[in-house]
Amino acid sequence: MRTRRHRPRLGQHFLADRVLARRIAELALEEPSEFYVEVGPGLGALTEHLVPRVPRILLLEIDPSLVRALRDRYGSMPHVEVREADASEFDWKSSTASVSSVTVVGNLPYRVGTRIVTDVLGQVDKLRTAVFMLQREVAERLVAEPGSRDYGSLSVLARLRHDLRIALRVRPGAFRPPPKVHSAVVVARRLSRPRVEVPDVAAFEGLVRALFRGRRKQLRNVASSIWQDAEAVLRRAGIDPSRRAETLSLEEFARLAHLGRHARAARS
Ligand code: SAM
Numbered sequence: 001m002r003t004r005r006h007r008p009r010l011g012q013h014f015l016a017d018r019v020l021a022r023r024i025a026e027l028a029l030e031e032p033s034e035f036y037v038e039v040g041p042g043l044g045a046l047t048e049h050l051v052p053r054v055p056r057i058l059l060l061e062i063d064p065s066l067v068r069a070l071r072d073r074y075g076s077m078p079h080v081e082v083r084e085a086d087a088s089e090f091d092w093k094s095s096t097a098s099v100s101s102v103t104v105v106g107n108l109p110y111r112v113g114t115r116i117v118t119d120v121l122g123q124v125d126k127l128r129t130a131v132f133m134l135q136r137e138v139a140e141r142l143v144a145e146p147g148s149r150d151y152g153s154l155s156v157l158a159r160l161r162h163d164l165r166i167a168l169r170v171r172p173g174a175f176r177p178p179p180k181v182h183s184a185v186v187v188a189r190r191l192s193r194p195r196v197e198v199p200d201v202a203a204f205e206g207l208v209r210a211l212f213r214g215r216r217k218q219l220r221n222v223a224s225s226i227w228q229d230a231e232a233v234l235r236r237a238g239i240d241p242s243r244r245a246e247t248l249s250l251e252e253f254a255r256l257a258h259l260g261r262h263a264r265a266a267r268s
Pocket of ligand 1: 245
């Protein structure tokens with residue numbers, strides 16, 4: 001597609017390295033799915049490698065002028081749908097409910113990247129693979145291990161149901177115009193079952209987020225705003241109350257979720 005003025009507010013940094021674009025598309029195609037969604041196809045750097053090789057693909061783009069150009073190029077292909085949409089407000093659950101396997105891929109607009117990753121990993125029930133180019137810091141948080149500086153609620157929640165890895169690190173010069181930050185491509189593969197059993201995924205998410213709100217505080221202090229007998233809940237889960245949320249493993253969060261269900265909630 002022809003070059004055009006970019007809109008920085010929409011995170012429009014277009015991939016100019018065709019070899020890299022092909023490698024990212026290959027990561028998304030490694031395990032075939034019935035249905036593909038590309039977030040923010042822009043000028044089509046990834047799209048051109050995906051469209052000839054997938055059974056069905058939905059292109060979600062927010063910028064109307066790019067949507068027009070994508071429709072000119074792909075509108076006549078029955079297996080391609082171009083939709084003008086805000087991917088950070090998209091109803092992922094119902095839009096992917098009728099298919100048996102889904103791959104989501106995108107060089108994401110960084111301003112809404114975390115939101116889109118959280119929604120895709122949390123709401124697409126039949127997700128097989130997600131391949132996201134993200135700001136490097138967000139990518140590091142997604143794949144972080146307990147005890148590391150980057151470990152947070154995003155890492156715990158992603159890890160519950162996915163294998164995650166950074167597949168590529170990308171320099172600003174690979175984009176036109178170059179962004180101010182470095183980037184990385186994360187591949188998330190859905191596990192056949194969650195790594196640990198949790199009583200209720202939504203409640204588990206709420207608990208993990210609440211405990212990380214005080215990531216530098218001792219757990220006894222953070223948890224006292226969740227349970228009346230917080231210290232006892234922590235001890236019953238085999239967790240020293242002087243530890244911090246950033247040191248807890250997924251299994252320890254899951255134990256707290258189970259035991260916390262039977263504990264009295266803190267008075268607000
Ligand atoms: N995929 C292209 C590439 O690799 O060159 C473009 C990537 S560019 C970093 C991000 C793209 O996402 C732009 O085309 C931008 O218009 C689009 N975009 C920004 N915010 C969006 C949103 N909320 N929903 C859907 N697309 C969005």
